[in-house]
Amino acid sequence: MAPRRKVRRPAKNKNGIPVFREDTDFSLYFRDVPSRSVPVGDPTAARRVSKSVSEDFQVLLEESLAGKTAEMLLGEKCDRRLNDGDMTPEQTIRQYPPPQEELDLHGKTAREAIESTRRFVETSRYRGKRTLLVIVGKGLHSEGRAVLPDVVEAELARLRQSGRILAHRWERGARRKSGAIIVYLNPM
Template identity: 35%
Template structure:
């Protein structure tokens, strides 16, 4: 059902006329035109022709496949301060010292490896051992199909972090990548503090 528009009565029209006459416009209906001579003329844009061998983005650095903002594990371990004496450090880097105990975390999940690592390191410290070897493996490289990059070797990256956190951080003096004859990039030397 549609409504019909009703017109204004004579009283309403008279009242509207008085209201409209007393109102002031917000903007004047006819603004004075600016003087044509006072407005600056826009300067013509002269673009230089581009060389024929120019390509947009040719000077940009090439995009790399990996955008890893965290330094590599080797860089982080190399950047840590050396807390052991120089001679022991040199012997460790050359693979001259034999670890007194070792644990192999190959094939374990993070949930399985963490308690085993704590038990092993705390037991080695309690029995007076100074140098232990922790084998994590290098990790398997799988196809990374997602937009978020995945680290290769989850245990390899997690173990050094666990060794610096409580309760292990209190007994660990130095963490170093193992020499090739003891596992290379898939293992770590852990030098323990003296048991008190």
């Protein structure tokens, strides 16, 4: 009787998960194309397959980009349709997420609040945020009349005229009920 050949399997840890060597190319294990399987432990074969895969990727990339303008590619990247001009601002706002970042202006002067609001809107637009919450307070602890709601709302109106903001509204629908403004940004 001939001795049995011992099949060599990858080592496993105490949880039964295979343990790989440091030089293992994991991309080989996550391929959809079974014809390119590479024997474990053959680094030259792995390099050959890796090179052909990168060439295939380049061909696929060129095919997918053929005939597309930069505007079309940016529209896809920003997850926008090119026909969004047909939507009203209300329809567009319904697609916006809940506030992604917030700015608390409690304790600031009017000038500081205006500058902070302008800077906050610009940096949030740059970061790709769509919806913001600006907390101005109700003015319950102010001496006299609340100043921040007026100046911040006026600054947001200026930013809307410049095209940086799509719209803004008071969080609870009315200024006297709310101490925060929700801001909907236009994408860059």
